[in-house]
Amino acid sequence: MRLTHIPLFTLFGAVLFSAAAPSPTFHRDVEPIFQRKCQSCHRPGEAAPFALLTYDETKPWAKAIRQAVSQRKMPPWHADPHVGKFSNDRSLTDEESKTVIAWVDGGAPRGDAKQAPKALAWPQGWTIGKPDATFEMPDFEVPATGILDYQWVKIPTGFTEDKWVQAVECRPGDAARQVVHHVVAVWRRPDSPWMKDLAPGTFVSKGPGAGELGMSDGLLADYVPGMPGLIFPAGKAMLLPAGADILLQIHYTPAGKAVKDRSKVALVFAKEPPAESVLNLVVANGRIRIPPGDPNYRLDASVTFNTPVKLLAINPHMHLRGKAFAVQATLPDKTTQRLLHVPKYDFNWQTTYETGELHFPEGTRLEASAWFDNSPNNPWNPDPKAEVTFGDQTTDEMMVMFTHIAIPRTFDRRKLLRRAADSYDRPTAPVPAP
Ligand code: HEC
Structure with a gap:
């Protein structure tokens, strides 16, 4: 009789203990997760419509966060977790999503500010470091409403020698972050027939062959919300030949307010041929x-x-x-x-x-x-x-x-x-x- 009581008692104790486990708090448990997995987009000037940097910014969204996290809608990441491994995987681990959900279910408490992680120093502007060259297109007026065709614009580099690109980034203009769905930067050789007659700085929506990316000479970089610039590992770099033009293809999704966009590209060159x-x-x-x-x-x-x-x-x-x-x-x-x-x-x-x-x-x-x-x-x-x-x-x-x-x-x-x-x-x- 006594022997059977002991395990029962232990089990009861364990249940009591877990039921009494304190709810996760924002500063101690949730803020570090949001730093790793949310703030790249959820901060001012980035793609997401609201910031998740502080408790006061986050609290009103607690219910929506619970829903988005439990449905795996946020963070956006669509790869099957059982196939491949990705260094930029931003999905939440099971442990992380459990913590976030338990935090909301526990009333989304603030907790002790002394337990907060140090606020992250997010880069202002370029994420690839100090560029060696930057290129900006002229203003494009994005209307308040409507459906726009992709816009193409040519920007000559004026390079007189081949360049090895160690890092590259393309970004929408700051005022237009919310209406730029994507930017693709491609390059063309000076002697390429593709887009030959397009005057620099002029926007076209569908020139002859304009839609065929395959006709360009190469893709440099693209921008989609939340993606930092590309930095290639040491000893690896991408060739951009002398006299090349950069062409931007931009997809705008008007969002109720007319804005001007000036999308731009930055390059960091390798110190020596890779x-x-x-x-x-x-x-x-x-x-x-x-x-x-x-x-x-x-x-x-x-x-x-x-x-x-x-x-x-x-x-x-x-x-x-x-x-x-x-x-x-x-x-x-x-x-x-x-x-x-x-x-x-x-x-x-x-x-x-x-x-x-x-x-x-x-x-x-x-x-x-x-x-x-x-x-x-x-x-x-x-x-x-x-x-x-x-x-x-x-x-x-x-x-x-x-x-x-x-x-x-x-x-x-x-x-x-x-x-x-x-x-x-x-x-x-x-x-x-x-
Ligand atoms: C890659 C960028 C990116 C990351 C990372 C990201 N979000 Fe978002 N989030 C967005 C954008 C853009 C929207 C608005 C458009 C949408 O809902 O798809 C959004 C919308 C939301 C919404 C509103 C939900 C809704 O249904 O409209 C919530 C809540 C949210 N995010 C929470 C989070 C949380 C919590 C994280 C981290 C665990 C996170 N997001 C990570 C870009 C991101």
Whole structure:
């Protein structure tokens, strides 16, 4: 009899203890999480509509925070946690979300200010350090309402020699942060036919071929809310040739108030030519023909490398019918490695997934698969009765994977891919469906 009482008593004690555990407090438990996972966007001048820096700013949002966190709507992060590892993963761990939810359920108490972490010193302006060169476009007047086509503008660099870019950042003008959905900065060679006749500083919405990113010579950087600039690891840099132009493609989403935008780009140069060059490799499939109503249309694209490569980042890109995306590598020994799985793609968040430095041997095939939902069940679908083809408007589609890879600087990049056409039309080995 006595023996059975002891464990029962211990168990009872444990229950009592956990029920009496004090609720998490803002300063001690929640503020450090918000510093790590929320404040990059939730502070003045950034993309989120309100700040989460202080208790007084945060408290009125407690209920909304509980909901956004428990539904995994915030922080925005769409990669399946079981596939791949990303250095910029901003999702909450289970422990973190439990703490935030318990804090709200416990009445969102302030706690003791002495237990608060030191406030973070957020950078003002550029996140890549002091730039060696900056470029700004002329003012663009964003109206209060309406739907705008993508805007393109050309900015000559005037560089008289090749430059190695160690870090690059592009940012909307400060007044326009809330209406800039994304900025993409690409560069063109001085002798390229693409956008040749576009006068510097003039905005066009759809020049001939303007929509085809593939016609530019390379992607420099992009801006989406909450993403800092790109800093390549030491010994790796991106080539920007003499005389290149920078072209910005900007997507504005008017928000009820007319504002002027002056988006800008900053560059930091490498001190010496790097051992490895960073390339922006676009793996895409342009042969898109999504039947009306099709709930699960699939497209594949792949490339096979002629040299060892290091994969640094992956950014899947689709439009309003985008549903899911998966990336894997098949090595020369036929083993496969899953790299990224986005089970519920969200067009509003163009996320770059930073893979660290994944080494692949020569002969590795990088494979992407995309699924599209053109049915009425897709709440973003502007027209389920339409057949959807390739195009740069969000009502058209794209199947694109932007990547950053590093290869030895002396390797001839024209020989990078085993077959040039590879990236457009080769069905790949089946990638596990979402
Ligand atoms: C990458 C930028 C980014 C990060 C990181 C981020 N947010 Fe947000 N958040 C936004 C933007 C932009 C909005 C407004 C648009 C929207 O709701 O999608 C928003 C909206 C919200 C809302 C309003 C919810 C709603 O349904 O409209 C809450 C609450 C919120 N965020 C809480 C958080 C919390 C808590 C964190 C960290 C745990 C966080 N966010 C991290 C960008 C971010």
